[in-house]
Amino acid sequence: MDMLASLLHMTPAIFWMVVKVVIVFSAIMLLASVWTWVERRGSAMIQDRIGPNRAAIFGKIRIIGLAQLLADGIKFFFKEDLVPEEANKGLFWLAPFLAFVPALIGFAVIPFGKSFVSGGVTYYLSVLDPGNGMGLLYPLAIGGMAVYGVLLAAWSSNNKWSILGGMRAAAAMVSYEIGMSLAVVTIFMTTGGYDPAEVIRAQGHLPWAWNIVHQPLGFIVFFTCMFAETNRLPFDFAEGESEIVAGFNTEYGSMKFSLLALAEYSHLMTASALVATLYFGGWQVPFVQNPTVMLSVASFLLKMLFFAWVFVWIRWTLPRFRYDQLMHLGWKVMLPLSMANLVFHAWRMSQGH
Amino acid sequence: MGVIVKKVELGWLDRTYVWPVMKGMAITFGHFIRNLFTTTAKRYTIQYPDMKKEIPAGYRGLHELKRFEDGAIKCVACYMCQEACPARCISIEAEEFSDLNITQGFEEKRPAKFSIDMLRCIYCGMCEEACPKDAIWLRNDYEVAAYDRLSMKYGKWDLMNTYAEADGKDRITEDTTPTVPRRTIVM
Numbered sequence: 361m362d363m364l365a366s367l368l369h370m371t372p373a374i375f376w377m378v379v380k381v382v383i384v385f386s387a388i389m390l391l392a393s394v395w396t397w398v399e400r401r402g403s404a405m406i407q408d409r410i411g412p413n414r415a416a417i418f419g420k421i422r423i424i425g426l427a428q429l430l431a432d433g434i435k436f437f438f439k440e441d442l443v444p445e446e447a448n449k450g451l452f453w454l455a456p457f458l459a460f461v462p463a464l465i466g467f468a469v470i471p472f473g474k475s476f477v478s479g480g481v482t483y484y485l486s487v488l489d490p491g492n493g494m495g496l497l498y499p500l501a502i503g504g505m506a507v508y509g510v511l512l513a514a515w516s517s518n519n520k521w522s523i524l525g526g527m528r529a530a531a532a533m534v535s536y537e538i539g540m541s542l543a544v545v546t547i548f549m550t551t552g553g554y555d556p557a558e559v560i561r562a563q564g565h566l567p568w569a570w571n572i573v574h575q576p577l578g579f580i581v582f583f584t585c586m587f588a589e590t591n592r593l594p595f596d597f598a599e600g601e602s603e604i605v606a607g608f609n610t611e612y613g614s615m616k617f618s619l620l621a622l623a624e625y626s627h628l629m630t631a632s633a634l635v636a637t638l639y640f641g642g643w644q645v646p647f648v649q650n651p652t653v654m655l656s657v658a659s660f661l662l663k664m665l666f667f668a669w670v671f672v673w674i675r676w677t678l679p680r681f682r683y684d685q686l687m688h689l690g691w692k693v694m695l696p697l698s699m700a701n702l703v704f705h706a707w708r709m710s711q712g713h
Numbered sequence: 714m715g716v717i718v719k720k721v722e723l724g725w726l727d728r729t730y731v732w733p734v735m736k737g738m739a740i741t742f743g744h745f746i747r748n749l750f751t752t753t754a755k756r757y758t759i760q761y762p763d764m765k766k767e768i769p770a771g772y773r774g775l776h777e778l779k780r781f782e783d784g785a786i787k788c789v790a791c792y793m794c795q796e797a798c799p800a801r802c803i804s805i806e807a808e809e810f811s812d813l814n815i816t817q818g819f820e821e822k823r824p825a826k827f828s829i830d831m832l833r834c835i836y837c838g839m840c841e842e843a844c845p846k847d848a849i850w851l852r853n854d855y856e857v858a859a860y861d862r863l864s865m866k867y868g869k870w871d872l873m874n875t876y877a878e879a880d881g882k883d884r885i886t887e888d889t890t891p892t893v894p895r896r897t898i899v900m
Binding site for chain 1: 731734737738740741742744745748749753756757758760
């Protein structure tokens, strides 16, 4: 590794950083695009349909419809890139990136595997090493940023449907962020720190010591809020074809639209990674005291993909909430629940548990 | 008249959302698993160009003008189908012919031209019902499409050969009887 680094005129530390960044972000982007396929095939299975299975490379290799990803990508690239006449052009261009980047970089602090020591140097398997001072506050803050992409996309396209969608997304974000944050704060409190590495270490390798067992209420609140956060059904108020056409991305086409769609799926990946880290022990392997690095990475990936699948699964199970029902749920149910969760655990801690 | 709407009383378990959501997820997951382990052939979807629906007997698809075993057309150009057709898509021109050597025998009438505009046809089967000679059938071919309007106009020979391949018969492109009718009085 050192030799490779010197060949590229980098210090080993920077080289390792670059490697991590490339691996993590390309993995997330790959998973996000694969998940569009999972979503379509999975929803088809759930609804007794077949789903996209006919796209084929050279008209021969179908690989159970995975070629659809390629076809979609090529199609999006060659579509005409329309910008509405009256749109705010700068913001219109900026919005997809503002939606995409926060969704991607929210993953930066999450450890996706056990750290290992090689040649006297500890290598941490997260893009930012633990002890960076931001910890889990970072993905939460970045998650809050994500709504700017949606709102800007809505606002800049100068379309009434779009602006309605953007407003709804912003309102939903406000009403859910508090409940979600309080649920996470409870975890910080019981852990005694907000570094993801610490949160994972505190949970240990036994499944009944994980936060899901101690704070099922917090998990339900957090997971529900993640649906609102990622703008997915049953809380996809930024879009809604029966009410506001396509919502915030009505005016978007070609690569910009695909970037917005990819942002949604990257966000989904980051969200499921967060759920796995906060409530399911991150990279901890159940009943294995000292897992190997590969095993821990596999365990984390499995947990993450499972929750990503649950996002898809729930989407095709539940109908959409009405807008006022969402507000009701956010302010009158989620917020008190997470507060009760917080107070309960504070009381438990004061009792010396 | 009023309709009594029964109000469903939700129990506390249902009002938590969580339990009903989990029940719903169990249902959808059941569907998912069932479909995951069913082969494509056994799914509900018929994947059209690869798989085709079995056409029931009595289906009204593309028409065929029936022929006798020696290849002579059964149609006697009585215009019954043309009259019965609600879409007015059939047009017939009759001619006379006579030959002693064919099944129909003697002096007969037959269509010189028989055309059906498939773009107009509504596949109602009225022509089939009206036909006194059982000469026009609507059968099981439903893949009637073309790139232009003209080729959707099926003439006499098209109609006689629509099911020639399916039935293993020869394609015929001319009357097995002389094209110029001979007037011979036979008694």
